[in-house]
Amino acid sequence: MAxxxxxxxxxxxxxxxxxxxxxxxxxxxTEATLERLRQQEHLNAYITLTEDLALRQAQEADARxxxxxxxxxxxxxxxxxxxxxxxDVRTTAGSRMLEDFTPVLDCTVVERLNAxxxxxxGKTNLDEFAMGSSTEHSAFGPTRNPWGRDGQGNLDRVPGxxxxxxxxxxxxxxxxxxxxxxxxxxxxxxxxxxGVLGMxxxxxxxxxxxxxxxxxxxxQVGPIGRDAxxxxxxxxxxxxxxxxxxxxxxxxxxxxxxxxxxxxxxxxVGVPAEFxxxxxxxxxxxxxxxxIDAMEAQGATxxxxxxxxxxxxxxxxxxxxxxxxxxxxxxxYDGVKYGFAVTDGLxxxxxxxxxxxxxxxxxVKRRVMLGxxxxxxxxxxxxxxxxxxxxxxxxxxxxxxxxxxDVIVSPTSPNTAxxxxxxxxxxxxxxxxxxxxxxxxxxxxxxLSIPCGFADGLPVGLQLVGRPFxxxxxxxxxxxxxxxxxxxxxxxxxxxxxx
Numbered sequence: 001m002a003x004x005x006x007x008x009x010x011x012x013x014x015x016x017x018x019x020x021x022x023x024x025x026x027x028x029x030t031e032a033t034l035e036r037l038r039q040q041e042h043l044n045a046y047i048t049l050t051e052d053l054a055l056r057q058a059q060e061a062d063a064r065x066x067x068x069x070x071x072x073x074x075x076x077x078x079x080x081x082x083x084x085x086x087x088d089v090r091t092t093a094g095s096r097m098l099e100d101f102t103p104v105l106d107c108t109v110v111e112r113l114n115a116x117x118x119x120x121x122g123k124t125n126l127d128e129f130a131m132g133s134s135t136e137h138s139a140f141g142p143t144r145n146p147w148g149r150d151g152q153g154n155l156d157r158v159p160g161x162x163x164x165x166x167x168x169x170x171x172x173x174x175x176x177x178x179x180x181x182x183x184x185x186x187x188x189x190x191x192x193x194x195g196v197l198g199m200x201x202x203x204x205x206x207x208x209x210x211x212x213x214x215x216x217x218x219x220q221v222g223p224i225g226r227d228a229x230x231x232x233x234x235x236x237x238x239x240x241x242x243x244x245x246x247x248x249x250x251x252x253x254x255x256x257x258x259x260x261x262x263x264x265x266x267x268x269v270g271v272p273a274e275f276x277x278x279x280x281x282x283x284x285x286x287x288x289x290x291x292i293d294a295m296e297a298q299g300a301t302x303x304x305x306x307x308x309x310x311x312x313x314x315x316x317x318x319x320x321x322x323x324x325x326x327x328x329x330x331x332x333y334d335g336v337k338y339g340f341a342v343t344d345g346l347x348x349x350x351x352x353x354x355x356x357x358x359x360x361x362x363x364v365k366r367r368v369m370l371g372x373x374x375x376x377x378x379x380x381x382x383x384x385x386x387x388x389x390x391x392x393x394x395x396x397x398x399x400x401x402x403x404x405x406d407v408i409v410s411p412t413s414p415n416t417a418x419x420x421x422x423x424x425x426x427x428x429x430x431x432x433x434x435x436x437x438x439x440x441x442x443x444x445x446x447x448l449s450i451p452c453g454f455a456d457g458l459p460v461g462l463q464l465v466g467r468p469f470x471x472x473x474x475x476x477x478x479x480x481x482x483x484x485x486x487x488x489x490x491x492x493x494x495x496x497x498x499x
Contacts, residue, residue: 107210185437192461259476
């Protein structure tokens, strides 16, 4: 029986049910998925398609399904951000520095995907070394958001970043699920701009072993999908302590769908004024407030007097801590051990300088220089140490606020998807895209962006923030909200074969 391409619009759990029922095979699903991704090449959502690997994994999934061993992800196509190491498949981090780098091992989350029977169809595009909010800082070109067109019908909007490729391919119905990383909003912000769900788990919930490092005390791997059930299933597969990563927490992994039947009745929803002030586009504010009203109509209690006064300092705190950690992590790219290298310099020092000058893009160099300055003698105490002290204050304020409520809500991004090059020449304007997501990374709490409507025809995201290791609460709220809004079912116009 021929595979109906219309099935590609199904969610991951719908695919899983069809695969277990024998409606079609994982191989047929994978072949059709790869064909669709080839038709969507103009989105530039992928740096590398892993066709041979995907077909081999699909055949293995079919073998498991035939003997009744299929799980929620068995045979389901997944895109993997090209910051996650994949054995024998190049991992570029979106940088010329690692353009030809092929790891000899899988990172832990990819190992767990493989164990769950998922099918990796490709490595998704990203801002170089995950430094950016638009996926315009990739050495392999920008990714296009499937939402938003100019007067000639061309796709002209960014997908957000840095996990722009992972969000865009899910939004365009290329794959039902993808993995991203989130250091200051890099899963949630592109999810919001592309009209899908994206979760940053609690720091320590998911292993970072084998992830190309940017800012080690902030980043987490997390899922992107089209509904809460899919996000929960992917998180279930990758979460848990890892002996290869000492920062993973010895906390049991719950059933992330355990709260799906509870609804919103009695839920306490905190609305901090600090997330609804200056800088928020009024067109974004309206659907966010409408979503809060919808929750209240379903029995939630809205708590409007919680305070997070220090989150105003989160942006400068982040741009001291993250560049400082980047400066240390990226010191390994010296043209000697691996990666891009200039070998015709006048001296070793000259070769190293030219390697970094030519191998790194402008945004990476900007952040490395910021971090090196903040860590330099005479400035460490004034900048880095002070930023860490403010970080502790911000974490304490989130803890206190979440004693008064069960979840905190805010816009995910202060604006909808903007046009290419609109903010490239103004780094500060670009950094403000993460105004509401960065505080969650600073505190280490879990955060989830869910679609909550549209502004001028472009998706708007609602951010849910919870207590540490209470991802199940956020997913339960998202599942209940989907039942009354179901924005996640709205697809962008067909992207065709040209932008």
